[in-house]
Amino acid sequence: MMINDPDTVAEVEQAFYEYERALMSDDVPAMDALFHDAPTTVRYGVGEVLYGADEIREFRRGRGGSPQRRLGRLAIATYGPDLATANVEFFRDGSDRRGRQSQTWVRFPDGWKVVSAHVSIEGSSS
Template sequence: MTINDPVLLEEVTAAFMEYERALMEDDIPAMDALFHEAPTTNRYGVGEVLYGIEEIREFRKGRGGSPQRKLGKVSIVVYGETCATADAEFFRENSERRGRQTQTWVKFAEGWKVVSAHVSLEGSTH
């Protein structure tokens, strides 16, 4: 198995950065387009547990946008031709607290999609 094929790594990195842009601009259609449209797509957030793309979409519609943040260290690894992970540290505006985000990406016919995501803040007790 090839790890970090340069072409695929570039593709996943571009998808990851497009998601970050969409998140910061509250571009819901773009965020939705980057998540796999399936009941098996899940997202655990700082205060929510969402099973399936429909729950994720409903959360985004009612959220009113993400708190603004800056990325810290980002690690993207591509395994073979169709699977990748993206791990990122982030820092919300006006906070020293470090956040962490993990995404699992799978390459489908229509491109790279998030199939699982987890967001947490360092020091959270729940």
């Protein structure tokens, strides 16, 4: 198994930044398109626990956008041509508390999709 093939890393990095652009502009259809549309997809947020693409979509529709943020260090690792992780530190506007986001990406016939995501803020109890 090839770990961190440069071409695969570049593909996942492109998908990651596509998601980040969609998140910061509240482009819900683009975010939904980058998450695997299945009941097995999971997203744990700072204050929510979502199982399945339907719950994730419903959360996004009612959210009213994500707090704006700047990214810190990004670490992408690929395992073969079809599986990757993306872990990033972020800082919400007006705060110096570090947030963390982890995503598991899988290559499907229609492209790279998030199958699992987790978001947390240091020092946050929710």
